Amino acid sequence: MKIIEKISEMKNLIRSWKEKKLRIALVPTMGYLHEGHLSLVRKAKALGDKTVVSIFVNPLQFGPKEDFREYPRDLERDKALLEKEGVDTVFVPLAEEMYPSNFQTYVEVTQLTQGLCGAFRPGHFKGVTTVVLKLFNIIEPDWAIFGEKDYQQLKVIQQMVKDLNLEVKIIGCPTVREKDGLAMSSRNTYLSSEERISALSLYKALNLAEELIKRGEKESKEIKKKLKELISSFPYTQVQYIELVDPETLEPVEKVEKPILCALAVWVGKTRLIDNKIISP
Numbered sequence: 371m372k373i374i375e376k377i378s379e380m381k382n383l384i385r386s387w388k389e390k391k392l393r394i395a396l397v398p399t400m401g402y403l404h405e406g407h408l409s410l411v412r413k414a415k416a417l418g419d420k421t422v423v424s425i426f427v428n429p430l431q432f433g434p435k436e437d438f439r440e441y442p443r444d445l446e447r448d449k450a451l452l453e454k455e456g457v458d459t460v461f462v463p464l465a466e467e468m469y470p471s472n473f474q475t476y477v478e479v480t481q482l483t484q485g486l487c488g489a490f491r492p493g494h495f496k497g498v499t500t501v502v503l504k505l506f507n508i509i510e511p512d513w514a515i516f517g518e519k520d521y522q523q524l525k526v527i528q529q530m531v532k533d534l535n536l537e538v539k540i541i542g543c544p545t546v547r548e549k550d551g552l553a554m555s556s557r558n559t560y561l562s563s564e565e566r567i568s569a570l571s572l573y574k575a576l577n578l579a580e581e582l583i584k585r586g587e588k589e590s591k592e593i594k595k596k597l598k599e600l601i602s603s604f605p606y607t608q609v610q611y612i613e614l615v616d617p618e619t620l621e622p623v624e625k626v627e628k629p630i631l632c633a634l635a636v637w638v639g640k641t642r643l644i645d646n647k648i649i650s651p
């Protein structure tokens with residue numbers, strides 16, 4: 371398995387693969403890999419002749435008060451996990467090369483980024499789309515694989531690819547959960563053992579939403595109220611948002627008459643967790 375830091379070196383390798391007509395699948399990550407990432411890697415391996423995993427904690431997508439500095443990092447462990455999966459190349463670019471001091475070009479998806487996480491993390495998706503476009507330009511993948519846990523991110527990237535006529539095919543993969551249902555996230559490592567119990571409130575709330583909708587509840591307002599009560603009954607929690615939205619436009623839905631996306635962001639202590647589920651009436 372090759373570890374590449376330099377953009378020019380990565381581009382040379384890609385050129386040699388393209389000359390041999392090899393097809394490339396990319397898994398962009400910020401490292402501190404868990405089973406969720408590894409499920410994306412397995413999907414990539416099944417699709418492409420060559421698999422590239424990028425590891426880059428992208429400073430551009432963190433707000434000034436967010437956890438860029440604390441974000442967990444363990445490159446040695448990540449490399450060992452990827453080696454075991456049979457990944458061809460790990461691309462670990464340096465921030466100085468990705469964003470030299472005169473960097474001044476950004477890409478922004480304007481509408482899909484307004485609600486949900488976008489409303490609370492100004493500039494976040496602009497940072498995501500900018501780095502993902504740079505990775506696409508460096509690696510020229512035929513496929514790029516993303517987790518559905520970051521559902522809004524997946525939609526925003528699909529929109530960018532469509533709007534900018536990129537060739538890459540975007541593949542979404544289902545959220546991988548711990549045995550008890552907690553969605554896997556690198557940020558789960560921040561949770562104390564008491565907070566870990568409260569973190570399960572997101573999964574429980576999504577299940578409650580499904581149960582209410584299956585029982586015939588149509589009013590978003592009612593559903594959101596009940597979910598908020600459930601989450602708030604767990605210590606250390608602070609709901610940031612509970613939304614029922616159209617899964618394509620991400621616009622809020624008042625009455626549940628077709629499949630909706632129920633999306634949550636909850637602070638558990640100092641850790642912000644998100645989760646979501648598509649629910650059909």
Ligand code: PAF
Pocket residue numbers: 398399400426428431498501502520523
């Ligand atoms: O989902 C992530 O880990 C990041 O947002 C991504 C897509 C790697 C861009 O930095």
